[in-house]
Amino acid sequence: MxxxxxxxxxxxxxxxxxxxxxxxxxxxxxxxxxxxxxxDKWWCCxxxxxxxxxxxxxxxxxxxxxxxxxxxxxxxxxxxxxxLCPMCYNTLKRVNLLLKKDPGKLDNIxxxxxxxxxxxxxxxxxxxxxxxxxxxxDLIRKxxxxxxxxxxxxxxxxxxxxxxxEVAVDxxxxxxIMHVVLESAGVHVVDFPFKTECCGAYVYAYNRKAVIGKSSxxxxxxxxxGANVLVTVCPLCHYNLMLAYNSMKNKPSIKIxxxxxxxxxxxxxxxxxxxxxxxxxxxLAPAGEGGK
Amino acid sequence: MGDVIDKIIRxxxxxxxxxxxxxxxxxxxxxxxxxxxxxxQIIRMIQLGDERVVEVDAVWVCASCMACVDRCPRDVGxxxxxxxxRLVSLRKGIDKIDYRAIEDLEAAPTLAxxxxxxxxxx
Ligand code: SF4
Ligand code: SF4
Numbered sequence: 001m002x003x004x005x006x007x008x009x010x011x012x013x014x015x016x017x018x019x020x021x022x023x024x025x026x027x028x029x030x031x032x033x034x035x036x037x038x039x040d041k042w043w044c045c046x047x048x049x050x051x052x053x054x055x056x057x058x059x060x061x062x063x064x065x066x067x068x069x070x071x072x073x074x075x076x077x078x079x080x081x082x083x084l085c086p087m088c089y090n091t092l093k094r095v096n097l098l099l100k101k102d103p104g105k106l107d108n109i110x111x112x113x114x115x116x117x118x119x120x121x122x123x124x125x126x127x128x129x130x131x132x133x134x135x136x137x138d139l140i141r142k143x144x145x146x147x148x149x150x151x152x153x154x155x156x157x158x159x160x161x162x163x164x165x166e167v168a169v170d171x172x173x174x175x176x177i178m179h180v181v182l183e184s185a186g187v188h189v190v191d192f193p194f195k196t197e198c199c200g201a202y203v204y205a206y207n208r209k210a211v212i213g214k215s216s217x218x219x220x221x222x223x224x225x226g227a228n229v230l231v232t233v234c235p236l237c238h239y240n241l242m243l244a245y246n247s248m249k250n251k252p253s254i255k256i257x258x259x260x261x262x263x264x265x266x267x268x269x270x271x272x273x274x275x276x277x278x279x280x281x282x283x284l285a286p287a288g289e290g291g292k
Numbered sequence: 293m294g295d296v297i298d299k300i301i302r303x304x305x306x307x308x309x310x311x312x313x314x315x316x317x318x319x320x321x322x323x324x325x326x327x328x329x330x331x332x333q334i335i336r337m338i339q340l341g342d343e344r345v346v347e348v349d350a351v352w353v354c355a356s357c358m359a360c361v362d363r364c365p366r367d368v369g370x371x372x373x374x375x376x377x378r379l380v381s382l383r384k385g386i387d388k389i390d391y392r393a394i395e396d397l398e399a400a401p402t403l404a405x406x407x408x409x410x411x412x413x414x
Pocket of ligand 2: 355356357370
């Protein structure tokens with residue numbers, strides 16, 4: 001533990017809209033001694049896995065990044081490719097799995113790559129941050145410096161870390177690894193019925209009402225179960241949940257935050273935590289322990 | 293079977309005839325309450341060769357969450373088949389996004405734009 005090495009695929013979101021997710025994640029990795037090296041070059045994964053069986057070209061962006069990871073893996077001695085965004089995780093993982101399971105598809109992909117003198121030898125393993133934090137839960141416990149007993153956190157997994165089941169980071173019907181990570185961090189964990197329910201994803205662009213309906217249900221479900229913090233690992237869930245929250249007339253007192261923001265806070269790594277989140281969490285501290 | 297149904301089968305690589313209409317897909321679908329035709333009914337339309345399936349609004353409301361795909365006891369893959377139904381239209385150039393109509397377009401994060409563009413423009 002603590003000696004893990006990972007190559008890292010960022011993707012678009014954490015570089016632009018979810019910067020605090022990435023920055024706090026790296027603060028946490030640094031503290032835990034997890035070695036993470038960002039790929040020198042990466043391509044858009046496509047964000048959603050193409051489901052048509054007759055269109056392998058859709059997977060090329062993901063394949064190029066897998067090849068990049070394979071090449072850097074030889075240099076750095078690890079073939080584990082870490083992602084924070086679970087949409088990236090889901091897409092890269094499914095493309096990788098497809099190529100491993102279907103030699104015909106791999107052949108097709110190789111035909112695209114031949115002219116560029118590229119090949120993919122299937123050596124990469126795509127990993128999401130959730131199981132990495134889970135494996136390091138004891139180290140997390142040792143590095144906690146703030147009293148989180150006033151924080152009632154509802155872990156929200158959503159879809160892409162769990163479905164389809166071939167790529168699930170945990171039991172897709174009853175996931176618990178984020179629960180365990182949060183427990184290790186010393187907060188009160190609130191289980192709620194919609195922890196694996198879809199936020200509505202990309203449908204916001206087609207039927208906004210449906211997405212606001214789904215995401216509101218998730219927020220209110222967590223709130224009614226007693227949570228004051230709703231914890232996500234996905235930039236798209238985060239966006240839809242905020243969309244729903246901002247549309248509510250009576251806003252419940254619950255904050256939507258990234259898992260790594262909460263962990264960084266509890267570990268006293270404040271540099272990259274957004275101000276509104278920091279002050280909200282400060283407000284939940286037990287009497288006499290406001291701030292640090 | 294007509295041309296449209298053939299295409300759906302070919303693009304999805306799935307066998308709709310395995311479906312025994314248990315309704316599990318509809319029961320677990322998070323978007324079902326916003327669908328004009330429910331997931332198991334869409335599958336039934338395809339079984340019966342009903343080409344009006346391409347007009348069904350629900351396939352665009354499907355979020356590809358894979359809840360139905362994971363739970364279908366016959367491994368029909370409804371959520372995969374719905375992508376094929378979408379692609380029958382998208383590959384003809386009929387797309388389903390109007391960027392100008394999206395409220396707060398400028399506030400939409402890249403991930404939201406990329407996923408929606410992939411799903412609604414093909
Ligand atoms: S869950 Fe499967 S078998 Fe049952 S109705 Fe849906 S597609 Fe048919
Ligand atoms: S994949 Fe689509 S149809 Fe299936 S459960 Fe999810 S939203 Fe419903």
